[in-house]
Amino acid sequence: MGMTITEKILAAHAGKDRVVPGELVNVRVDLALGNDITAPVAIKEFEKIGVDRVFDQDRVVLVPDHFVPNKDIKSAEQAKLMRGFARKHRLTHYFEVGQMGIEHCLLPEQGLVGPGDVVIGADSHTCTYGGLGAFSTGVGSTDLAAAMALGETWLKVPESIKFVYHGEMPEWVSGKDLILYTIGKIGVDGALYMAMEFTGPAMEKLSVDGRLTMANMAVEAGAKNGIVPPDEITRRYVEGRAKRPFTFYASDPDAVYSREYEFDVSKMEPAVALPHLPENVKPVSQAAGIAIDQAVIGSCTNGRMEDLREAAGILKGRKVNSNVRLIIIPGTQEIYRQAMREGLFEIFLDAGAAISTPTCGPCLGGYMGILAEGERAIATTNRNFVGRMGHPGSEVYLSNPAVAAASAILGRIAAPWEVK
Amino acid sequence: MELKGKTWKFGHDVDTDAIIPARYLNTSDPKELAAHCMEDADPQFPSKIKPGDIIVAGKNFGCGSSREHAPIAIKEAGIACVIAKTYARIFYRNAFNIGLPIFESPEAAERISEGDEVAVDVEAGIIKNLTKNESYQATQVPPFMQQIIAAGGLINYVAERMKNGGRV
Numbered sequence: 291m292g293m294t295i296t297e298k299i300l301a302a303h304a305g306k307d308r309v310v311p312g313e314l315v316n317v318r319v320d321l322a323l324g325n326d327i328t329a330p331v332a333i334k335e336f337e338k339i340g341v342d343r344v345f346d347q348d349r350v351v352l353v354p355d356h357f358v359p360n361k362d363i364k365s366a367e368q369a370k371l372m373r374g375f376a377r378k379h380r381l382t383h384y385f386e387v388g389q390m391g392i393e394h395c396l397l398p399e400q401g402l403v404g405p406g407d408v409v410i411g412a413d414s415h416t417c418t419y420g421g422l423g424a425f426s427t428g429v430g431s432t433d434l435a436a437a438m439a440l441g442e443t444w445l446k447v448p449e450s451i452k453f454v455y456h457g458e459m460p461e462w463v464s465g466k467d468l469i470l471y472t473i474g475k476i477g478v479d480g481a482l483y484m485a486m487e488f489t490g491p492a493m494e495k496l497s498v499d500g501r502l503t504m505a506n507m508a509v510e511a512g513a514k515n516g517i518v519p520p521d522e523i524t525r526r527y528v529e530g531r532a533k534r535p536f537t538f539y540a541s542d543p544d545a546v547y548s549r550e551y552e553f554d555v556s557k558m559e560p561a562v563a564l565p566h567l568p569e570n571v572k573p574v575s576q577a578a579g580i581a582i583d584q585a586v587i588g589s590c591t592n593g594r595m596e597d598l599r600e601a602a603g604i605l606k607g608r609k610v611n612s613n614v615r616l617i618i619i620p621g622t623q624e625i626y627r628q629a630m631r632e633g634l635f636e637i638f639l640d641a642g643a644a645i646s647t648p649t650c651g652p653c654l655g656g657y658m659g660i661l662a663e664g665e666r667a668i669a670t671t672n673r674n675f676v677g678r679m680g681h682p683g684s685e686v687y688l689s690n691p692a693v694a695a696a697s698a699i700l701g702r703i704a705a706p707w708e709v710k
Numbered sequence: 711m712e713l714k715g716k717t718w719k720f721g722h723d724v725d726t727d728a729i730i731p732a733r734y735l736n737t738s739d740p741k742e743l744a745a746h747c748m749e750d751a752d753p754q755f756p757s758k759i760k761p762g763d764i765i766v767a768g769k770n771f772g773c774g775s776s777r778e779h780a781p782i783a784i785k786e787a788g789i790a791c792v793i794a795k796t797y798a799r800i801f802y803r804n805a806f807n808i809g810l811p812i813f814e815s816p817e818a819a820e821r822i823s824e825g826d827e828v829a830v831d832v833e834a835g836i837i838k839n840l841t842k843n844e845s846y847q848a849t850q851v852p853p854f855m856q857q858i859i860a861a862g863g864l865i866n867y868v869a870e871r872m873k874n875g876g877r878v
Contacts, residue, residue: 314854331738331778339869357736364736414776414800430778430804436868444854478723479770483799512770512798567723654732654775673774675725677750682731 292542294450295517296485299425299539303408311449311548319349320534321403322437323411325393325650326354326365329372331431332412336438344379345441351383351402352376353393356650361657391622391648394418394590398502399622404528405520406537410434410443415590415672417513420505421498422528423520423538428509448514449548450485450541451476455492457556462706464600465500466592466670466690468492468553469507470561474571475551482512484548487541492555493518498527499596506591507672510568562668562703563688566676574693574705581613584667585698586679587691588619588646589653592670595625597691602634604695604706605641611701616643617652617659643698655679661686668697711832713790713811714840715762719824720751722768726801729772729780743779744786761788764830766822768794772801778808785810791830793837793848795819806855807864813837813848821846 293301293308301309303317324332329352336344344350352372357365376384383402390396394415397403405423409416412434419426429443437443453472468488473480486508493501501518508516518524520538528536562577564570587593587601598620610616618638620626626648629635638645651658653671661667661680667687669679674686689697692706699709728751730743737743748755748765765784771794772780781804784792791811805812811832818837822828826841835848851859861867 314852327732327735328776328778331782334738335865338865339872341872356732362736368736368738412776412778414774416776428776428800430776430800430807432778432807432864433803436864439868439872446852478773479796479798482770482796509800512773514799654735655727656732656735660733673725673727675727675774677731678727682750682753 291546292544294485294487294541294545295423295519295539296425296450296487296515297447299406299408300445300447309447311447313447314444315447316442316444317408319410319437319441319443320407321349321351321409322434323351323353323393323397323409323413323416324434325356325413326358326369326372327356328412328431328434330368332434332438333371333375335432335435339435339439341439344438347380348382350381350438351397352381353385353390353396354387355390355392355648356654357656358649359387359647389623392590392593392650394506395593395621395625398422399624401528401531401533404532404534404536405524406539410437414509415506417508417515418502418506418590420508420515420517421502423518423524425515425517427515448483448485450487451481452487452489452547452550454490454550454552455555456490456552457492457554459492459555460558462560462692463555463558464690465496465503467558467561468555469504470563470571470688471553471558473507473511473568476511478510478567478569479512481508484513486511486513486516488516488518494521497596498523499594502594503591510672560690560693560705562693563674565674565685565687568672568674568688574689574703577687577703578705580703581666582668582697582702583614583665584659584661585614585616585694586652586659586667586669586671587694588621589650589671591672592691593619593621593625595628597670598625598629598634601691601695602637604692604709606637608641608699608709610642610698613701614698616698617646618643619646619651620648622648652679668694668703670694712829713832714829715764715790717764717766717822717824717826717828718759719822720765720767723770723773724751724767725774726772726777726780727774730777730783735777735779738779740782740786743783747783747787756787759787759789762790763788764828765789765792766819767792768819769796771797773798776800778804781805781808781810793818806858809863815846815848818846
């Protein structure tokens with residue numbers, strides 16, 4: 291009986307020849323990650339363990355990204371605590387404001403995560419790195435604290451679900467749409483505790499940015515991890531970037547899956563997830579017409595170069611509707627610089643968009659674009675729960691960057707072809 | 711140990727933003743977090759509960775963010791335990807790690823009505839509905855997680871192991 295890619299990575303990190311779903315294993319952790327919300331709690335717990343150093347100062351990564359640049363005094367105190375810990379333990383990879391980015395955009399870009407890794411992070415979207423063929427999963431602060439001390443964590447080997455995407459992707463359809471339709475199909479607990487393996491001819495053509503977007507939202511289906519088999523596209527991305535050796539794993543032909551789903555992407559149109567769950571997915575033409583007050587393009591889901599280019603393609607030569615605030619948030623300083631070099635900022639500014647320094651900000655209702663009661667936003671983010679972007683009486687609609695940009699222009703949810 | 715209390719009922723997919731909205735995550739002080747526990751699901755919740763009360767919910771309780779602030783807020787608010795049909799995985803781990811007792815029982819989640827008095831035998835996982843005079847069995851907790859509970863949480867467990875050679 292063969293193994294899946296997820297099982298192989300976990301077996302290798304547990305020092306075993308094979309593992310089976312349901313088995314509890316202690317695995318070596320290649321990288322442990324925290325941010326300015328979760329790290330302060332982890333640091334307090336770490337200090338209770340009674341060790342004087344982290345397991346490896348190159349492998350504990352702290353990224354202030356949620357409420358920085360500090361949004362208020364309390365956030366400043368949390369960021370200060372984290373900074374102090376990073377200095378005390380001489381962490382190689384602490385990213386200060388001015389060098390930082392949204393953690394899940396930043397770590398792949400900086401070559402800190404790569405194929406075959408096991409990564410845990412005290413952030414639910416840590417599952418993003420599966421887009422590069424890594425096993426990565428979100429944990430809480432106490433689990434992070436334990437991993438910072440031990441360099442290990444315990445995991446239950448998940449069962450895997452295989453998703454096969456066939457066909458040519460139509461114009462305006464992206465990785466975001468594939469994952470939204472997938473969540474729409476299986477529900478927000480459709481992959482609870484499981485691995486989601488994304489495969490098929492359409493995946494083989496998808497860019498790394500698109501794959502990271504898909505793996506990023508695996509947690510929105512309740513999954514432990516999402517993973518894309520690494521290939522030449524992955525290799526081109528990680529070579530020259532990876533700071534550590536990487537290993538390509540592949541599922542065996544006779545690997546066992548608990549379920550399999552097939553999708554024909556050629557008939558898809560961009561998707562929109564309606565409030566208040568990411569599973570409430572409709573084709574954009576069925577959501578078109580709903581008036582919006584704000585559009586947000588950014589986040590660990592869609593704050594990468596490809597996303598900004600997609601938005602710029604729609605916004606070029608057009609104006610944001612006078613009833614809409616469009617906020618664009620490049621995911622990292624590098625993305626920010628690249629967007630500027632390519633002239634995207636001219637397009638955004640001409641359109642009347644606000645451009646922010648990298649931050650998670652509005653995605654989780656932190657700052658930089660909070661909604662008032664009764665307001666409605668379309669966002670390229672990942673969650674549309676009650677109150678997610680502000681007042682409990684506000685609403686968030688999730689989409690890809692092209693739909694968000696088209697909606698910003700028309701002042702209502704709109705398909706990209708309505709403006710192009 | 712027996713936990714006995716009045717129940718408050720919630721639906722499916724209660725997310726961590728409902729349990730503790732991110733606008734309060736600029737602190738990790740348990741008391742401040744507790745003051746806003748379940749606020750976006752029920753604004754009156756923090757003021758109407760009494761210590762020892764029990765939350766009962768449907769499937770996928772605690773979905774969304776990894777914020778440990780969610781089980782911390784529930785525990786510090788005085789909620790004795792949570793009973794749900796199923797849990798999102800990060801919330802499930804976090805609850806054990808910080809010492810919030812949680813029980814998985816589809817039958818209990820279905821049968822218990824808001825306001826029912828229930829008594830939970832923590833070790834046996836037996837949930838007695840004193841109001842309806844019914845009894846439900848919770849899913850067995852994996853042995854490894856029982857060890858974590860017995861050690862008094864993950865940090866104590868790890869500290870003990872570190873003394874014995876540094877590996878889990």
